[in-house]
Amino acid sequence: MIDNLHISILREWEYFDADWYLQEYPDVRILNMDPAYHYLWIGARMGRKPSALFDNFINRYHKADDLIREIKKAPSPGRQSPYASHDDPLRKQPAEFIEPGSVEPAAVEGLRVAVHAHIYYADLAEEFARYLCRIPCTFDLYASTATEEARRNVAATFSNISNVNNVDVRVVPNIGRDIAPLFVEFGDDLIKYDIISHIHTKKSFYNNGSTDGWREYILESLFENEEKIAFFIQNLNRSRYGIIYPQSFHNLPYMAATWLANGGLARKWAPQFGVNALPDGYFDFPIGSMFWAKTDAIRPLLDAGLQWSDFPPEQGQTDGTLAHCIERMLGVVPTSRHFQHGVIRDIQTPSWSRWRLNQFIDRPLEHIHAAITDKNTKIVAFDIFDTLLTRPFLDADYVKHILHSEHEKKDIGGFRDLRMRSEGEAREAKGSDVDIHDIYRQLSTAESATQYLTPDREIALEMQSVRTRSEVVALLNLAVQSGKKVVLASDMFLPRSAIEAMLARCGIAGWDRFYLSSEVGLRKDSGKLYEHILAMEGVKPHQMVMIGDNERSDFQIPANMGIRTIHLLKPVNIMRAIPRLTDLVPAAEDAPAADQFLFGAIASENFGAISYPDFSPDDMFGPSPRAIGYSLLGPIAAAFSQWLLDEAQKHGLDQLYFLAREGKFLKAAFDVWQDGRAEAVRSDYLLISRRAVTVPCIRSVEDIFDIAASNDFHGASMAMFLNERFGTVLDDVLWTECARAKLWPRHAPLMISNGDIDHIRPFLRFIAPHIIRQADIERESALAYYHAQGLGAGESAAVVDVGYGATIQRHLIRLLDQKIHGLYMITDKKGDALGAAANVIASGCFVQGAERNPSASPLFVHSFLLEKMLSADDEQVIRYNLSGQAEFRERGDYIDSSQKVRHELQQGAMAFLKDAVRFRDEMMEELIIDTEKCETLFSRFVSDISDAEKRIFSSLALDDYYCGRGIVE
DSSP states (O other), rough: OOOOOHHHHHHHHTTOOOHHHHHHHHHHHTOOHHHHIIIIITTTTOOOSSSSTBBBBBSOOOHHHHHHHHHHHHTTTTOOTOOSSSSBBBOOOSSEOOOOOOOOOOGTSSSEEEEEEESSSSGGHHHHHHTTTTOOOOEEEEEEEHHHHHHHHHHHHHHTTTTTEEEEEEEEEEESHHIIIIIISHHHHHHTSEEEEEOOOOOOOOOTTTTHHHHHHHHHHHHHHHHHHHHHHHHHHHHSEEEEEEOOTTTTTGGGSSGGGGGGHHHGGGGGGTTTTOOOOOOOOOSOEEEEEGGEEEEEETSSSOGGGSSSSSSSSSSSHHHHHHHHHHHHHHOOOOOTTEEEEEEEOOOOTTTTHHHHTOOOHHHHHHHHHOOTTTTEEEBBBBBTTEESSSTTHHHHHHHHHHHTTOOOOOOHHHHHHHHHHHHHHHTSSOOOHHHHHHHHHTTTGGGGGGGGHHHEEEEEEEEEHHHHHHHHHHHHHHTOEEEEEEEOOOOOOHHHHHHHTTTOOOEEEEEEEHHSSGGGGGTHHHHHHHHHHTTHHHHHEEEEIIIIIIIHHHHHHTTTEOOOOOOHHHHHHHHHTTTTSTTTTTTHHHHHHHHHHHHHHEEEEEHHHHHTTTTSSSSSHHHHHHIIIIHHHHHHHHHHHHHHHHHHHOOOETTTTTHHHHHHHHHHHHTTTTEEEEEEEOOOOOOHHHHGOOHHHHHHHHHHHHHHHEEHHHHHHHHHHHOOOOOOHHHHHHHTTTTTTTTTTTEEEETTTTTTTTHHHHHHHHHHHHHHHHHHHHHHHHHHHHTOOOEEEEEEEEEEOOHHHHHHHHHHHHHOOOEEEEEEHHHHHHHHHTTEEEEEEEEEEOOOOTSOHHHHHHHHHHHHOOOOOOOOEEETTTTTEEEEOOOOOHHHHHHHHHHHHHHHHHHHHHHHHHHHHHOTTOOOHHHHHHHHHHHHHHTOOHHHHHHHTTTTTTEEETTTTTEOO
């Protein structure tokens, strides 16, 4: 419940900005709704921000009391350390497209603004002056250039810029590109300002003109007009943004949005820049190093004390220098200080991905095939791990975390760090690449080394972790069929025998030779292994095609050598770019086992392809029912199955009855999940429905009233109502009597809302004898069926269902005069109350005691979607015959029309369950899929459902005759 106290507390919270909220979310304004009420009601649960200064809470709170409790705990901007730890209570997406906007230039006057322009090419000074003239407030301009003549010309040009206060132009060494002048020469000056911009005269000569227009694109984005510039400056001054820059240029390869050759330098310099952890894979930074920034956001770079001597001499390097490293740190440093990136969307060549991953997604498969089958191609080389084989983890090295946990169980600490350190020491001692036996020999020199597990366990875990990346294997087969020589090349410590066993188990064959770094002592990431392959195979670089996932060792290095390359994105990197998933995926190095598997498996299943003909960034997992089943229903079913096992053990339950029809899949899922477990519980499928169990319980008029009021009825005829709720059909004589008594017109539609049946009580009382007679007939048959199924034989059984009001459980207890427990996905207030009233278990896994209102859990609010996924191919049970067998409604066409999609959804979910069971049984027995994560995934799915997803679910139909709605799509 949301009351005035909640709203008052929110309005007084320094992070809540009602005006900003209405401007940011126009639907609230259209609804004419109090923004404070909207945020408490549904906004926070949708992931909306309360103001520009606050992103969101880590968890999604469904109750106003819980949300208010977190609001009271939330930090204040004034109390937050500028070097806050990574345990940030705010859940942030590091970067987002900044929505188009403009403000009046006067709004930013008075701020201390400075621009640094590195004018290496002095002939471009006039061009830059035209852009700088658009800055709408007074500012100071610092410029660097290469010669004294250039300094004089630049100073003269820039002195004519309107709004400029001071112009300071200096000659600097040709070292460190534009980055060294920014931080070495002018760092002490710029740190005094509120907002700074950095631009430079970029000319790219090394890439054959493919980036022509890059400089103009960046400058036009940053300095389009006075109003846009004012908008950027104001956002930096007042909002969560710490740095604003354009989306990467459309002709730049997407691989530029990674560390490439700069990871080692980043690790070395990170502590000096106040960075505790570096991002993996793709991340956001101003590619081209031009931006607007809040000075506080990049302060550690300005404060770092960088010297000219830290930068290497200029030799035309295209990557791998400190300047290239700091270009990337311009993205990492603001994020580490809890500032967000505002990325200016490219509207001329749009892409849904800030990193331009559309280049990979949109790449025609024919182009890849053509490179392989080209007559000049003699050798096709494949990387193995994350290319031919994938691991269902966020962190490809997660096996070491598993080993670490196993050592901790033996009271041996520090294994992972020691294992990684031993690998480096072994490589240094040997002077070449090493295998796992070298690593463990080095490990054996450590203190208490005899306690450590042998390499056999690590090898076994690595072998168990892999699965096939089928479309890449198809490329290998194409190369074989095309008569090309196929080689495998891997930087890997595992022995050849183990890797070959992995490949064989995954059905990968036909390759000719396997080059393994730990055998030959040479690695791809140094380029030496490629030189070795070219020499051994006797081919020139252009005659070889390299296919792999690593942006540095499989793409950049061989491409620089003249080898043709086909880069394949890691599935996890694609998943992190999907708009509806990007902020849900945890950091790989910090994710617990369940999240490692959950998100790693989702990535491998949905984003392991190399062609995406039906791709839409609006889809959360993919456009197929299987993708949704695997990624959404599968985790929900796994979490629910484990919860059932835990509840059965906790309460001493030895038999679970899964209720028709949703229970058919839930039972199958549960049986897969508990297969082979020592604590296995007997499961049965019970053919039952509300109609089949409630009618036999009727003994009085009050019972009739209770059933009539139990659910709303939506305007169908009274005849349908009587048949569906009570199994009663009135003949013409009775209808005539009812009409004569003016109790109810035969064809009048019936509406029941919120349990109000006062308008039909006289009618129900009049026909009660007929309803009670029907109940007497059905009671004996129902009891015969339930007793035959073992119900009523003891008090250690529970029914299992999607849930809500526990209607079936309640009536079974009454009919059998026996305690029957209930375990549900969701219970509402009525279902929750049954436990105390009948002294039985009536528990909900995901939601307990929910109220039917928009602020309830999305699983409850959108439970109809959940029921659609869980439904069966069977019709509804209506009653039991005299021999105790279930009788069904006549089969409707809607079942067959929905069957294909429903099967694909459930087959996908079952595939997830089997993958999870395999991981649990073979690798880490503690796997428990988190119910809260499942609810978060479901919430994100239903909150912004795509057109393709809508089509899938609209093809599924359910009957709801009980509530008078007939067939519902």
